[in-house]
Amino acid sequence: MNQLLLGGIAVTSFAIGTFFLRYWRSSGDSFFLFLMLSFWLEAGNRIHMGITSAWSEDRPVHYLVRLLSYGLILVAVWRKNRGRKP
Numbered sequence: 001m002n003q004l005l006l007g008g009i010a011v012t013s014f015a016i017g018t019f020f021l022r023y024w025r026s027s028g029d030s031f032f033l034f035l036m037l038s039f040w041l042e043a044g045n046r047i048h049m050g051i052t053s054a055w056s057e058d059r060p061v062h063y064l065v066r067l068l069s070y071g072l073i074l075v076a077v078w079r080k081n082r083g084r085k086p
Helices: 002-027 030-051 060-081
Strands: none
Touching (some): 030 060
């Protein structure tokens, strides 16, 4: 059951990343690029957890990948909202 849930999360994360890829290609805004990378990184992490026996999340590497993924989202929001110099 855990592998089924991990697979579902991985597929959903990859699909959301694909939507952001489409928006990035049409707008050229780096905000969507960072979000795409974040969701694809999370999908890759879930795929790795499903393939190996690491689904119990006992290893700190899973948290580091999530920290990097959430950090990419924070960078995207920060870059989008930073003040423009006239």
